[in-house]
Amino acid sequence: MALIVQKYGGTSVADAGRIKNVARRIAQVKDKGDQVVVVVSAMGDTTDELIKLAYQINDRPDERELDVLLSTGEIVSSTLLAMALEAMGYEAISLSGAQAGIRTDATYSRARIMRVDPERIVKELDKGNIVIVAGFQGITDEMDITTLGRGGSDTTAVALAASLGAGVCQIYTDVEGVYTADPRLVPEAQKLPEIGYEEMLELATYGARVMHPRAVELGELFNVPVLVASSFSDNPGTLIHGGVSMEVRNKVRGIAHDLDVAKITVVGVPDRPGTAASIFESLAKANISIDTIVQNASINNITDLTFTVARSQLRKAMEVAKPIAESIGARECVSDSRLGKVSIIGTGMQNTPGFAARMFRALSEHGINIQLITTSEIRITCIIDEARVKDAVRALHRAFELEKEG
Amino acid sequence: MALIVQKYGGTSVADAGRIKNVARRIAQVKDKGDQVVVVVSAMGDTTDELIKLAYQINDRPDERELDVLLSTGEIVSSTLLAMALEAMGYEAISLSGAQAGIRTDATYSRARIMRVDPERIVKELDKGNIVIVAGFQGITDEMDITTLGRGGSDTTAVALAASLGAGVCQIYTDVEGVYTADPRLVPEAQKLPEIGYEEMLELATYGARVMHPRAVELGELFNVPVLVASSFSDNPGTLIHGGVSMEVRNKVRGIAHDLDVAKITVVGVPDRPGTAASIFESLAKANISIDTIVQNASINNITDLTFTVARSQLRKAMEVAKPIAESIGARECVSDSRLGKVSIIGTGMQNTPGFAARMFRALSEHGINIQLITTSEIRITCIIDEARVKDAVRALHRAFELEKEG
Numbered sequence: 089m090a091l092i093v094q095k096y097g098g099t100s101v102a103d104a105g106r107i108k109n110v111a112r113r114i115a116q117v118k119d120k121g122d123q124v125v126v127v128v129s130a131m132g133d134t135t136d137e138l139i140k141l142a143y144q145i146n147d148r149p150d151e152r153e154l155d156v157l158l159s160t161g162e163i164v165s166s167t168l169l170a171m172a173l174e175a176m177g178y179e180a181i182s183l184s185g186a187q188a189g190i191r192t193d194a195t196y197s198r199a200r201i202m203r204v205d206p207e208r209i210v211k212e213l214d215k216g217n218i219v220i221v222a223g224f225q226g227i228t229d230e231m232d233i234t235t236l237g238r239g240g241s242d243t244t245a246v247a248l249a250a251s252l253g254a255g256v257c258q259i260y261t262d263v264e265g266v267y268t269a270d271p272r273l274v275p276e277a278q279k280l281p282e283i284g285y286e287e288m289l290e291l292a293t294y295g296a297r298v299m300h301p302r303a304v305e306l307g308e309l310f311n312v313p314v315l316v317a318s319s320f321s322d323n324p325g326t327l328i329h330g331g332v333s334m335e336v337r338n339k340v341r342g343i344a345h346d347l348d349v350a351k352i353t354v355v356g357v358p359d360r361p362g363t364a365a366s367i368f369e370s371l372a373k374a375n376i377s378i379d380t381i382v383q384n385a386s387i388n389n390i391t392d393l394t395f396t397v398a399r400s401q402l403r404k405a406m407e408v409a410k411p412i413a414e415s416i417g418a419r420e421c422v423s424d425s426r427l428g429k430v431s432i433i434g435t436g437m438q439n440t441p442g443f444a445a446r447m448f449r450a451l452s453e454h455g456i457n458i459q460l461i462t463t464s465e466i467r468i469t470c471i472i473d474e475a476r477v478k479d480a481v482r483a484l485h486r487a488f489e490l491e492k493e494g
Numbered sequence: 495m496a497l498i499v500q501k502y503g504g505t506s507v508a509d510a511g512r513i514k515n516v517a518r519r520i521a522q523v524k525d526k527g528d529q530v531v532v533v534v535s536a537m538g539d540t541t542d543e544l545i546k547l548a549y550q551i552n553d554r555p556d557e558r559e560l561d562v563l564l565s566t567g568e569i570v571s572s573t574l575l576a577m578a579l580e581a582m583g584y585e586a587i588s589l590s591g592a593q594a595g596i597r598t599d600a601t602y603s604r605a606r607i608m609r610v611d612p613e614r615i616v617k618e619l620d621k622g623n624i625v626i627v628a629g630f631q632g633i634t635d636e637m638d639i640t641t642l643g644r645g646g647s648d649t650t651a652v653a654l655a656a657s658l659g660a661g662v663c664q665i666y667t668d669v670e671g672v673y674t675a676d677p678r679l680v681p682e683a684q685k686l687p688e689i690g691y692e693e694m695l696e697l698a699t700y701g702a703r704v705m706h707p708r709a710v711e712l713g714e715l716f717n718v719p720v721l722v723a724s725s726f727s728d729n730p731g732t733l734i735h736g737g738v739s740m741e742v743r744n745k746v747r748g749i750a751h752d753l754d755v756a757k758i759t760v761v762g763v764p765d766r767p768g769t770a771a772s773i774f775e776s777l778a779k780a781n782i783s784i785d786t787i788v789q790n791a792s793i794n795n796i797t798d799l800t801f802t803v804a805r806s807q808l809r810k811a812m813e814v815a816k817p818i819a820e821s822i823g824a825r826e827c828v829s830d831s832r833l834g835k836v837s838i839i840g841t842g843m844q845n846t847p848g849f850a851a852r853m854f855r856a857l858s859e860h861g862i863n864i865q866l867i868t869t870s871e872i873r874i875t876c877i878i879d880e881a882r883v884k885d886a887v888r889a890l891h892r893a894f895e896l897e898k899e900g
Contacts (some may be wrong), residue, residue: 153577157573160566161568
């Protein structure tokens, strides 16, 4: 008898019919004799609707109150899913995050799980119950309700799988798994049967929004195998686990892209200590998230400093950067809002030369100009013209022969 | 500095605008320097909508799951009310029934409050917070959420007022207070500035649906003065308390009525031990609530047994009663579904003769035939033709000079 943790996202439980469908899937697992713990998100747009209601009443709602409000969404879906299983003749019980023992710090709206006290879950499993846990939420030591922020329900599921010693954490969502590239851009993209945690992290962070990076990190930390699959089909999905990077035939595993990139360049920055700090401190104070930062080698103690932000933050970022640039004696501050990003990702790239060259060659052969380059251990990213992102993803997919993957 | 407990019903917090309005009322109390604990119901039709959703999924939803589901309604309204107060610059915090220390038995859907552990509320009041408590809910010693059933939020408010030693429990609703009769039937009906617990109980049970009898009983038990008033006006309302019956100028305090009465008579019942028991045991098993029961004195060991039920239960009650009547050798079983009930109520009626006679005289002067009569210490009730209930209420209101009340 295995213990399986499953998670179903908001679109999978959006209405009564879909909740019944999810219940049938859970029942199939239970019928095999396994113990099942299920984590659910709030139904469809519930969370957005509750946020809207809160902002109608207070344009800066208190974070503690907002967390309590939002936590009701997952409680509703968890009770309905338990009822759906009971209607099919199965024993089931819903537990709130608090009852499930998800203990967090008191950082409202983006709390971190400190520990899991799974006694109640274990007790209910021992009674023969299917346990349905409200995702996205926990409780502080002062018994105040918190929510876990973006990717919260995925994180709940992986944390429960880790603390219960589950054989696998199954994340059911509205995509079929992890692909070598976005199938909407690359028709020949292949679903990966498996992928390593680090590769998945780079894919998730760089635009393949299948699963939140935070939940992947937690999986890696506790070595929990995570299956990502569709709740609308019986196709096998992608298993994210730690044992895949030992032997990789094809060393690039996937192409990630991002169409929402804007660039700001501060031109002619006097190269002395503290200039970069003064710019980025001001941007941080204005709550602007910086993505890539590139500074060229300085010539005559003058350098150019370039960074990228999401397009929606460009105007605000320019308002902050311009006066700072002036005050530090830079020549000017220019921006470009029509950029995109394309990345190749794979653990096999570590300590293996030639990947960057192949990438740049493939892009140049298609006449795609590279504006910025950044790299990590297992990733190479190029910032290019937004209009060429689609071509770039296809070209790279072919160049690294990813249509043979999967 | 006084401590005041207020309760606002679902219509008073039905949307963002009304929640803000309630927040302004609470702020006025806080401005006077008093400590305030507020109990809220779920917004508008939320509870009914959640019940509907549950029944779409399971036609016999588990009571534990249903209670968890329904409890979210009051949590939503409590957080929104706290946010509304914060938007006005007041310190406020919402607490679930569990956090507020409402400890109940495990009778899901109609749990009884066993005790209140108000430490958290006291702590938050001491910090200067206005405390908003989600009504209608509590928690068992096993940390499972329960709901209190009909009148639940009123009961929460009175229980909190009792355990916190509040000077008064203010129930704000969509009526102006307790009247000598239903103002829609009797234009000259007067609002009572005060009324005793027992009188209120009889009025509440017998059709004046201002406040649930259960909450009135709790008020009486702990001697908590309860003010019933409108959340949409600043009119004074009615104070329900224990000190009113010492001197009552007019001994009938109010006229209650009920238009939803059906009657079943088992004719020709052999008068031997156990016949009544066999009928009412079967009805109880079928979950049919019996209201009034009247058995006439037997003649030749044959008697008639009459009882009343809500109209919606008549068909089911007849299906149960007919075969039983046959089996005990009764002559027949007849029903009448077009009946109503009118009652006069007043503590001053105790040990004072003449009230019944005045009531029957007033009805007969208007040609209203009395079908059944039942009495309590402080109430006399007549079952009459439904079509004459309105006339009866008006006639009795005049006969006992209630237009001079208030």
